[in-house]
Amino acid sequence: MAIDLDPQQLGLQFGSGAVIGGIVGFAAKKVAKLIAVLIGIELALFAFLESRGILTVKWDRLTAGLVQASQDAASQTPPSWLMTILSTLSVSAGFSGGFLVGFRKG
Template sequence: MYMALDIPGLGMQMGGSALIGGVIGFTAKKVAKIIAVIIGLELVLFKFLESRGILQVNWERLGGTFEALASDAGNQTQTLIETFISTAGIGAGFAAGFAVGFKRA
């Protein structure tokens, strides 16, 4: 049995997924920037408190912790995106929209 290709439906699905991907990509980059600013401010605060003798910071351990957290967050984000793309069936539109949204932010 031959099924007709629903071009308008396919376009709506890909367009909608591209829009969702763009919004998520844009938001992800903005959130990443906010987190980077917060971490930077914390490091400045730690350095200030250390210079006043209020706090003693183990910079090697702190740096290793941030590296581990960044690596883990990147892996989890990649896994989440791959899972969404594979299960939603709207991979091409979402991936393109995510890339555009992430680049535009």
């Protein structure tokens, strides 16, 4: 059982994964900022409409739903496709590093 690794191919996969990850990370941070602003505006609008008596917001139900969703996500077991993704470690390691750099610079 000989593993035939080509350092040039691994470097190419790692480098291309890093570049793509950097671009995706940069874009993800920009999109996350936009979503955060939209959610903030929506919550401010809800509070304004509630103060005028136009709308009634059940804030405890809103936050309970968020807490329940995060608990559900934490209790799930990883799917089998996750193992397939982990098997492509050279590309995913480069992508992860690039994503973090792009996200930080974005």
